[in-house]
Amino acid sequence: MPASRHFCQKVPQATPVAVFKLSNDFKEDPNPMKVNLGVGAYRTDEGQPWVLPVVKKVEKLIVADNRLNHEYLPILGLPEFRSSASKIALGEDSPAIQESRVGAVQCLGGTGALKMGAEFLRRWYNGNDNMKTPVYVSAPTWENHNSVFANAGFKDVRPYKYWDAEKRGLDLDGFLGDLETAPKHSIFVLHACAHNPTGTDPTHVEWMQVAEVMKRRKLFVFFDSAYQGFASGCLDKDAWAVRNFVTQGFEMFCAQSFSKNFGLYNERVGNLTIVARDADNVRRVLSQMEKIVRVTWSNPPSQGARLVAITLNRAELFAEWKDNVKTMADRVLLMRASLQAKLQALGTPGTWDHITQQIGMFSFTGLNPKQVEYMIKERSIYLMASGRINMCGLTTKNIDYVAKSIHETVVNVQ
């Protein structure tokens, strides 16, 4: 009997990834009033995906350019993409860039960038076997953070206090406390802006406090930047924390995603920006990154990176992109304001200021699992069990229904 008959027999059914199951359930729901507040992808006011106008323009340029082909990119990716992507995160005039101590690896989306960073750290950070080095992720965090680091070989992935459910805001004391008690050299995954799933970011002062402890206790800074531009509508504002940490002299990683701010979800465009002490360190780090890339995907996909590189490197296109980003961010801000106003007008029990105070695509409504289940089953409004909603799923056409549903849920279900 062939060998594989034996081993596949024992392969158990895995539980589906929650966010995709939610989308599936939504698709199958026949209720015409249904609303999908699950997956983190931008939607227009018509509830449709939005291919950015600048992306359409650049795609046409690419198709028309006969000099372009489908040859392999270098292992670390398209050079013009890597450098312009890092500039977006760190700023054109970043001292680190000017001092040639910034490197980058083009990766498959933000996930791929986190993966590469994690694999590198496990091999090379602080001695060369970091399986036991603690990796801290915020409580709560994007659920895939845990898997990325665990799969990269880290055996000790722990939460750091972040969300205060009672006051519906940042648990700064808890956060700083965990930073103080973390074993030295622990790795911390920080959300650069628009924290997923809570939408709650530290203020500038709070970031500086975080930085102070991390510096003193020699903790490793690993930023996850998936929403630059999406939080405030302004790229520079959203990069404040990352840039401040660079100014403070940290060596760090920043995993960047262009899925949301370029709307290039399925092209898998990401960049791992590496800030090191000097150019020599960058060089050696990149050479080892190549080894990791080679046994994972050999070299990254070219289409998305090409598109982003062309856009970032041409003034008119860059300006148009920033405008497109602002369009998206503004619609989100409008929906936040609108939802909050409606809940207040309805007199929905509880305070709803957090809806407008939170930043980015997501809002942690504060709805509990029973209430979430009610929303899904009774109202066909799909949101994550954590109470996270994607603001982009709201439109001027469905916001009344959603507001009324939240009101009814909060009143009837405890």
Place this chain on the structure above:
Amino acid sequence: LANVIADFIMPCEAGWLFSVIYCLYLLLDVSISLPDCFSSWWSEVQMGPPDPILGVSEAYKRDTNPKKINLGVGAYRDDQGKPYVLSCVRKAEAQIAAKKLDKEYLAIGGLGDFTKACAKLALGDDNEVIKSGRNITVQTISGTGSLRIGANFLSRFHTEARDVYLPKPSWGNHTPIFRDAGMQLKAYTYYDPKTCGFDFQGALNDISKIPEKSVIMLHACAHNPTGVDPRPEQWKEIADLVKKRNLLVFFDMAYQGFASGDIDRDAWAVRYFIEQGHNIVLSQSFAKNMGLYGERVGGFTVVCKDAEEAKRVESQLKILIRPIYSNPPMNGARIAATILNTPDLYKEWLGEVHGMANRIITMRELLVANLKKEGSTRNWKHVIDQIGMFCFTGLKPEQVERLTKEFSVYMTKDGRISMAGVTSGNVGYLAQGIHAVTK
């Protein structure tokens, strides 16, 4: 800031004192993140050596000799030495552009239209496996990504055996991929340096000793790096022996269409093994046969006992994929799916693959003819007998080094050349160089 420190960080008597000191620290503008004795987290990171295969192209790029030839990477070139974008690919791209599709995330397992067509291409439209739904095929990041997912899957679930047996030699990247996934690498005899051909008896001997349940890697066609493939009767005996030894078969098919020019002929071994009852795992790449190198288009297939098992396996493959890159890139898969699913594009594609394979066969013949013309008395028959993109010349590392240094001919140390890099324009010069270092 002093208040912040006193109130939040150190709410104690010492807090104020520390806050004063800290403010002085800031005023003095001391900005070290790490004490001087610890200059960088990366001080101990060694400089990695260049990749043996991709490093060749990078060295080639740096060379200023106008006669330089790149015979390193297996990337097809036309007779002008230029990259070749297939006409069916351009047409598919135009069709796709006209559809104005969105850019929403693909499912973790990839584009359904692609994965179905990918499986059909390998196994044949009417294959019983596909009809009964007992295969699971996921979209992967080209061949490398497919091998990696496969390696991870075996490492996690095929716990009865840790060993993967590669043919000697095999593609250089096989070893690090499996090793990084936690498997152990062993080898079975394959290439006969005396004949520059297949060491059939040697292979059978070694395979007969492989412990049960081990994984055996087979190159479906156009063996990389040697270009040496078993004949159908030899494949039959191998299949028999592998069954007797109860081995798990991992097929790597990166050149379907490129070996003989015929899609079905090149997939013959894969289909035969399945017919014989082997539930194989299979990696496919569309880098070469569709020229989609940089778009990273590939597939990984597990042939299971039945559809229920396939569902379980699928769920686990998704768990493996998600923490690496979440979901695969759309562009290349969309192009491949369009070609495979549109009859006239598919027909055009078959013609273009045939054309590429033919050009390579012609170059093989030309190279041998030119070597004879140069006066070489060595036996170069293997150059014509070998199949696919690569030729294992038989050159030794010192000879390769000379060829690179003195003639700017770039190839891998093992003597492998990519025939795709040979053109009617450079074949004469190449023959000169090879003859010079081997006479």
